[in-house]
Amino acid sequence: MKKVFLIICDGMADRPIVQLKDKTPLESAVKPNIDKITTRSVTGLMHPVDVGVRPGSDIAHLSLFGYPIDIYYPGRGPFEAAGYGLEIKIGDVALRGNFATVDNDLIVLDRRAGRIDDTRGLIAKLSEISVPGLKLFWAKGNSHRLALVLRGKNLSGQVTDTDPHETGIRVLKAKPQTGDKNAKRTAGIINFLSDSFHEKLKYQDKANFVLLRGAGMLPEIPTFESRYGLKAVCITGGGLYQGIGKILGMEVIKNRKFTGKPNSDISGKIKTGLAALKSYDFIFIHIKAADNLAEDGNFAGKKKFIEKIDRALHPLVNRDDILLILTSDHTTSSELKRHTADPVPILLAGKNLHVDQVNFFGEREVSRGRLGHIKGSHLMPLILDYVGLSKLKGA
Secondary structure, eight states, rough: OOEEEEEETTBOOOOOGGGGGTTHHHHHHHHHHHHHTTEEEEEEESSSSSTTTOOOOOHHHHHHHOHHHHHHOHHHHHHHHHHHTOOTTTTTTEEEEEEEETTOOBBBBEEEGGGGGOOOHHHHHHOOOTTTOOOEEEEESSEEEEEEEESSSSSSBOOOOSOOTTTTBBBBOOOOOOSOHHHHHHHHHHHHHHHHHHOOOOOOSOOOOOEEEEEEEEOOOOHHHHHHSSEEEEESSHHHHHHHHHHTTEEEEEOTTTTTTTTTTTTHHHHHHHHHHHTEEEEEOOOOEHHHHTTTTTTTHHHHHHHHHHHHHHGTOOOOOOEEEOSSSSSSEEETTEEEOOOEEHHHHEETOOOOOOOSSSSTGGGGGGTEEEEGGGGGHHHHHHOOOOOOOOO
């Protein structure tokens, strides 16, 4: 059985940009190592969830790992909270949050508070908030991010966000998504917390509010190893992806140099992954910053970061003893500054594959590849077949 080496470059795919001569950052980037790997690959385009679906990274990763989102998606909060080190029990409600900047009328000016980094003092202020009958657990996330777990009786994850997801709009009130009394109670708790956030943080220069979203309760989820017979490890700097790995039963390797930012030690991730091949069957490496750069409209920075990824992938150029997969979890448009539903390029490289004629890794070029158009739910069955673990159907 070959070992599997899956690299997901978050938001790496994009749309053509006029300033790049109608190329995408991926097409415009100088990436000799990735292109060389492409020459010994089978390639194609992949809709991470489904055609026309504009996915968040959470549901995209669940889909790529073969977990149907209508069964196993609890909301993003539990994944992020787990990734930031919080324990989540059955019955808890977990939410993710952003420190944000609002004006006196609670109009959102900056959803990320200037991507503030040192939030320990702010978390300490939030920890002073109490709600009768509940326990609140806070955790610092990457940069402006945080997580919150509510523990108590009669809670529900079926509540809407307080985050309007756009600037220039007033902070939203949480609402129950069902008529269930627990959902109504939980929405009221979240709205009480929003008022408390403003009171605690209103004198801060930038981070004077917390926007909450992605509420959810953890369902029973089978582990990756029990599902596929592959012992897996997750190597990433992002809390969400650490949380997904942890909840799926993967070993999670952390390193302070794996930041999830443009300064992240990508070469270190690759070296760590190669060393992990001795102990694990499935290496999952997540590389984040291309997504953040595109959401900031920084297509030039995104192109430069893709070139950094390429340099880090040099040790994989001639490794045919593994099944190497390189792809993205979604497209992020640098012009729109958001995720889109466009399919993403994907390659699989290793021995005994039907190598196609594509020799350049880009959104348009791989459309000629042998894989054609696939969905994220097809990825794990393809991987299992290529490593000899797929089960025969029929006689």
